[in-house]
Amino acid sequence: MSSAYLLLSHGSRDRRPEIAMQQLASLVCQKLSSEHLVGIAALEMSPQPLHEQIQQFAKSAFGDSLLSQNENRLKIVPLFLLPGVHVMTDIPAEVALAQQAAGQDIIIELQPYLGSHPNLEKLLAKQIAAIKAEAWILLAHGSRRPGSQKTVEAMAASLGAVAAYWAGPPSLESRVKELVDAGYREIAILPYFLFAGGITDAIATSIEELKLQFSAVNFQLAEPLGVSAELAELIWDLTQK
The missing domain is CATH 3.40.50.1400 (Rossmann fold)
Structure with missing residues (x-):
């Protein structure tokens, strides 16, 4: 064969x-x-x-x-x-x-x-362990298919993070506002993407804008899986x- x-x-x-x-x-x-x-x-x-x-x-x-x-x-x-x-x-x-x-x-x-691989979480947890932060946001692309976000929500929960989506609600900015209102001042974002590209560049630009909006917050951006x-x-x- x-x-x-x-x-x-x-x-x-x-x-x-x-x-x-x-x-x-x-x-x-x-x-x-x-x-x-x-x-x-x-x-x-x-x-x-x-x-x-x-x-x-x-x-x-x-x-x-x-x-x-x-x-x-x-x-x-x-x-x-x-x-x-x-x-x-x-x-x-x-x-x-x-x-x-x-x-x-x-x-x-x-x-x-x-x-769907159960060990994918371990790779993400390894990235989280390398950065010190009070709160984490797992930022995925999002999908128009009903129910597809449940896997992201479950992954975020298992990592001790909250989920946000680049192409739909809840957005990165809205999640940041929630965390800031809750008193967090060290927030890290983990892009739930395979590789660096146009979207991860746009995410980095968005975080620079968030730094201006929330000047008292220390933001950190992790790398995609790579x-x-x-x-x-x-x-x-x-x-x-």
Whole structure:
């Protein structure tokens, strides 16, 4: 049996997330034997729709084995943190199109999304432990899918933080106001994002504005998850589900 792995991100006009994805794919590849291949794809901001990216990667990964009787298996790991519309609807639809085009030559398996891994909390807790603060805000992107924020709320609660959302309520500013009103003067923000990019830059700018608005408060901004051997380990574990 031949196997290949495709790490799937949202996609961005910013080059930094793509570079980080390539680095992460390299770390995951190190856990595999030489006959396995790890690639990357993007749901959006790509010249090709996802199902065509999947088909193209499968051809490059399996090559002549597509013409043999070998069982070719492609595992797709969505590197998304929330069970939003992309994870629950868009990605499965694109994978179904790719499977339809591939026929019986390839078995395409959609693995659990990254945010569902139980050990992701440990990576976030490690970042929190490195910064001293009286109160923490876990800042996620947010989703229009009903119920998707429950995972963020649960994660924030387990970390001793409060949740806020970049693309919906409660906003970062409203959470800061609540904490300031409660008497906190050392507030740290943990971006619940994979990599640095346009949004994390915008978050940093927003915090600079909050510093002017709340001059008596000491704000600190943690880094997003970023590329690490620990993150690669979680992704590898998801490929085995």
